[in-house]
Every structure is written in structure tokens, then in C-alpha cells.
Amino acid sequence: MIGLGKLERYVMSRMLTSVGSALAVIAAVIILVSFVNLSREVAVRADVGVAQLFALTLLQTPSIVLLLLPFVFLFGGMAAYVGLNRRSELVAMRAAGISAWRFILPSAMVAAVIGALVVLVFNPLAAAASARYESDRANLMENYLTDAPKEVWLRQGDDRTQMVIHARQRDTAEGRVRLKGVSLFVYQKNQQGRPEFKRRLEAAEAQLYPGYWKLTDVKEASAGESSVRSDSLSIRSSLDAESAMERFAAPESIAFWRLPAAIRLTEQAGFSANGYRLRFQQLLATPVLFAAMLILSAAFSLRLARLGGLAGLAGAGVGLGFVVFFFNEFSGALADADIIPLFAAAWAPPVVALLSGLALLCYTEDG
Structure with a gap:
């Protein structure tokens, strides 16, 4: 003063x-x-x-x-x-x-x-x-919420690859992101910039670690090929635990310093970032x-x-x-x-x- x-x-x-x-x-x-x-x-x-x-x-x-x-x-x-x-x-x-x-x-x-x-x-x-x-x-x-969402949809990607993630249940306790009953749909952009379906992965569980998803009990099927089973599989991810949980949250619950990153990741994934x-x-x-x-x-x-x-x-x-x-x-x-x-x-x-x-x-x- x-x-x-x-x-x-x-x-x-x-x-x-x-x-x-x-x-x-x-x-x-x-x-x-x-x-x-x-x-x-x-x-x-x-x-x-x-x-x-x-x-x-x-x-x-x-x-x-x-x-x-x-x-x-x-x-x-x-x-x-x-x-x-x-x-x-x-x-x-x-x-x-x-x-x-x-x-x-x-x-x-x-x-x-x-x-x-x-x-x-x-x-x-x-x-x-x-x-x-x-x-x-x-x-x-837990086990008492009647209004909890039963399904989860996430999307991540970059200039070449897009991935749509669907899960029947999520667990975000203690800052971790764990999905159960997971389906991953992988698309790759062609020369015209249009996404083309490449493969689908089904996993009993997916847990997000820095830089990748770790899938367990995986069944993978590429376009025109038979499915292949594996005990575990790692998939590169552009999300971290905080940004992934932000996909479940309203824009009002995201910190000011996190909003620019949320806008960038949302637009990279192909979604509208108007709310952010x-x-x-x-x-x-x-x-x-x-x-x-x-x-x-x-x-x-x-x-x-x-x-x-x-x-x-x-x-x-x-x-x-x-x-x-x-x-x-x-x-x-x-x-x-x-x-x-x-x-x-x-x-x-x-x-x-x-x-x-x-x-x-x-x-x-x-x-």
C-alpha cells in the first residue's frame, strides 16, 4: 500500500x-x-x-x-x-x-x-x-453408490495414431488409474488424414503407468487376422494419471495450471476442448x-x-x-x-x- x-x-x-x-x-x-x-x-x-x-x-x-x-x-x-x-x-x-x-x-x-x-x-x-x-x-x-458411472470411455492419440479405450469399471483411488473389462480400438491415420482401423485389444485389466498402459490377460486381433492371447502387454500412452482422471472430471475441477495441458491432450485425442x-x-x-x-x-x-x-x-x-x-x-x-x-x-x-x-x-x- x-x-x-x-x-x-x-x-x-x-x-x-x-x-x-x-x-x-x-x-x-x-x-x-x-x-x-x-x-x-x-x-x-x-x-x-x-x-x-x-x-x-x-x-x-x-x-x-x-x-x-x-x-x-x-x-x-x-x-x-x-x-x-x-x-x-x-x-x-x-x-x-x-x-x-x-x-x-x-x-x-x-x-x-x-x-x-x-x-x-x-x-x-x-x-x-x-x-x-x-x-x-x-x-x-464403494458398492453403495447407485449413481456411479458403469462404463468409462477414454481417447488418446497423436498426429498418426488414435486409440479409443472402453472399460466397464474404473478405479482411481490413491492417484492411480486402473480399468477393468477393457477394450482398446487402435486407429492409424492414412495419407488423407482419415483414421483406419488397425487392431483391437481385449484385456481383463489395464493400469496406467508413466508413459504406458500395462494390460493383463490380453487378447489381440488385427484387421483380417486371427486373435493372439498373451498374459501381459504394454501400450504406449500420452496420458498420465492426473490427465487421465481429468477426463472423468468437469472443467471446473481442473486446476488453472493444468488447463493448457488438458486442452492440448483433448485436442490431440480428437475431442472438442471448448469446455476447457x-x-x-x-x-x-x-x-x-x-x-x-x-x-x-x-x-x-x-x-x-x-x-x-x-x-x-x-x-x-x-x-x-x-x-x-x-x-x-x-x-x-x-x-x-x-x-x-x-x-x-x-x-x-x-x-x-x-x-x-x-x-x-x-x-x-x-x-
């Missing part, structure tokens, strides 16, 4: 305190609701203790908190500025001829910096916790979204308390925050359907929110 005066530092400290309080309240609510939901979900397991449920809840919480962080800045910012307003501190600032821009813009810049740190640091931690949650939940509910690209752009736009939410919170909180209508403005600010959230989700759905470009879907909601907040501030402060 070098170069900032006492006033800016004071307002910023009030803002950070309110944002921290809002984060604590929202996180507590998330933990409570998640704990209750998990208690109902695993009620079929009589041997599950409270400690295990609470550990699962803590692993699930970061990913939900990450989703709701824009509301943390909206609610925290409104609490800070409404508090300054009700204590007549804003009246004193305006009487001294101090513009709201002087203390709002530094706070918005701090929100953007926090957004960058969230993307670079907290997002990978939340993704790791989410992956651990899925693994621990699967182990805890959209998520990557949304994470890049996160600092703008946090700054926009803080500016919106200020725009709806600076009306002098003695003029009345402050509660209505605050409620309108909360409503506009939900509109921005649903606009963001709606834009993502349109991008998934290839209706609008990915870049526009990711950046339009935060930019529109930022411009709306700046316009409201200009109207409030400068008339």
Missing part, C-alpha cells in the same frame, strides 16, 4: 475486514449445508463416523467457496460502505471535498490482485481438494469480475443515509449481483452450444458488470 494515504488505507482495511467476515459467514453456511447433505447421502453406511463426514465436507468446501467468491466481494463491499455511510464517515469525507473515486479505485485494484491470487494459488488447491474428495467419497461408498478453453478464459477474467463486484457494491452504498432509500439500493445491488452471476452462467451455456464465441462468453459478464458499476459511480458522484 505504498503511495496510499491514511484515508485510502483506512477504507481499504474496512473493506478487507468486511470481505473476510463475509467469506467466513458464507464458508460456515457452505460447511453446514454440505455436512447435512453428505450425512443424508452416506446414511446407508452405518460405520461412517462424524470425523470422516467432516473431513469430506472440508474437502468439498473450497470448490464451492471458489464459485461464490464474487458474492463475497459484493456482500463484503456493501457491508463496508454501508457501515461507513451509517457512521457519517462518508459525509465527513465529502464535506472535506474528497471524491469517492479516491478510495474506491484502490480497493477495486486490491480486489483484482486478490482475484489473481485466487486463480494462481487457491484454484489449484481447490481442484486438488475436489479430486481428493471424489476419491475418498468413492472409496467410502471456456473455463481457462473465465479464470483469466476473475480479477476483473472481483473488481467489478466491489465497484458495484460501492455504487449501491454511497447514497447518504439521511436521504433515505439506502436499504432499497442495497437490495438492488444484491439483485444485480445475482443477475451478473446468472448472466455468466447463461453465457457459458451459449458458448458450450457454439452459439457465441468462447472469449465473449467468458469476458462479457465481468466487463459489463465493471462498466455498469463505473457508470453508476459516475452518475452518483459526478451527476
Whole structure:
């Protein structure tokens, strides 16, 4: 905070305190609701203790908190500025001829910096916790899960060879990838770039090691030839355990640093990587979204308390925050359907929110 005066530092400290309080309240609510939901979900397991449920809840919480962080800045910012307003501190600032821009813009810049740190640091931690949650939940509910996928489809490849992998069951416990009842279909691209079927392998089990799949109890059949049996066989793989498990996960559960590799591997395998690209752009736009939410919170909180209508403005600010959230989700759905470009879907909601907040501030402060 070098170069900032006492006033800016004071307002910023009030803002950070309110944002921290809002984060604590929202996180507590998330933990409570998640704990209750998990208690109902695993009620079929009589041997599950409270400690295990609470550990699962803590692993699930970061990913939900990450989703709701824009509301943390909206609610925290409104609490800070409404508090300054009700204590007549804003009246004193305006009487001294101090513009709201002087203390709002530094706070918005701090929100953007926090957004960058969230993307670079907290997002990978939340993704790791989410992956651990899925693994621990699967182990805890083994043979009890009714909604677990029965089949697995994977695809890997490069410029010359494509491989489609089908399995009846998967095991991703302890960071390993083990498939059972496996069928592998190997294709090779011809001179025209079209894939041609080369061989099929059936295996009782396939386990992924660095750089290769190890198949056991294998039956191999090439096009136009009889099948050959072998006890084990190794097949080169461009996947590692983490990238393979990412194929089972939604783009939201992949860490920011892993998204470029996930995009590359997905496109090499012949799949569309639009979901990963959209998520990557949304994470890049996160600092703008946090700054926009803080500016919106200020725009709806600076009306002098003695003029009345402050509660209505605050409620309108909360409503506009939900509109921005649903606009963001709606834009993502349109991008998934290839209706609008990915870049526009990711950046339009935060930019529109930022411009709306700046316009409201200009109207409030400068008339």
C-alpha cells in the first residue's frame, strides 16, 4: 500500500475486514449445508463416523467457496460502505471535498490482485481438494453408490495414431488409474488424414503407468487376422494419471495450471476442448469480475443515509449481483452450444458488470 494515504488505507482495511467476515459467514453456511447433505447421502453406511463426514465436507468446501467468491466481494463491499455511510464517515469525507473515486479505485485494484491470487494459488488447491474428495467419497461408498458411472470411455492419440479405450469399471483411488473389462480400438491415420482401423485389444485389466498402459490377460486381433492371447502387454500412452482422471472430471475441477495441458491432450485425442478453453478464459477474467463486484457494491452504498432509500439500493445491488452471476452462467451455456464465441462468453459478464458499476459511480458522484 505504498503511495496510499491514511484515508485510502483506512477504507481499504474496512473493506478487507468486511470481505473476510463475509467469506467466513458464507464458508460456515457452505460447511453446514454440505455436512447435512453428505450425512443424508452416506446414511446407508452405518460405520461412517462424524470425523470422516467432516473431513469430506472440508474437502468439498473450497470448490464451492471458489464459485461464490464474487458474492463475497459484493456482500463484503456493501457491508463496508454501508457501515461507513451509517457512521457519517462518508459525509465527513465529502464535506472535506474528497471524491469517492479516491478510495474506491484502490480497493477495486486490491480486489483484482486478490482475484489473481485466487486463480494462481487457491484454484489449484481447490481442484486438488475436489479430486481428493471424489476419491475418498468413492472409496467410502464403494458398492453403495447407485449413481456411479458403469462404463468409462477414454481417447488418446497423436498426429498418426488414435486409440479409443472402453472399460466397464474404473478405479482411481490413491492417484492411480486402473480399468477393468477393457477394450482398446487402435486407429492409424492414412495419407488423407482419415483414421483406419488397425487392431483391437481385449484385456481383463489395464493400469496406467508413466508413459504406458500395462494390460493383463490380453487378447489381440488385427484387421483380417486371427486373435493372439498373451498374459501381459504394454501400450504406449500420452496420458498420465492426473490427465487421465481429468477426463472423468468437469472443467471446473481442473486446476488453472493444468488447463493448457488438458486442452492440448483433448485436442490431440480428437475431442472438442471448448469446455476447457471456456473455463481457462473465465479464470483469466476473475480479477476483473472481483473488481467489478466491489465497484458495484460501492455504487449501491454511497447514497447518504439521511436521504433515505439506502436499504432499497442495497437490495438492488444484491439483485444485480445475482443477475451478473446468472448472466455468466447463461453465457457459458451459449458458448458450450457454439452459439457465441468462447472469449465473449467468458469476458462479457465481468466487463459489463465493471462498466455498469463505473457508470453508476459516475452518475452518483459526478451527476
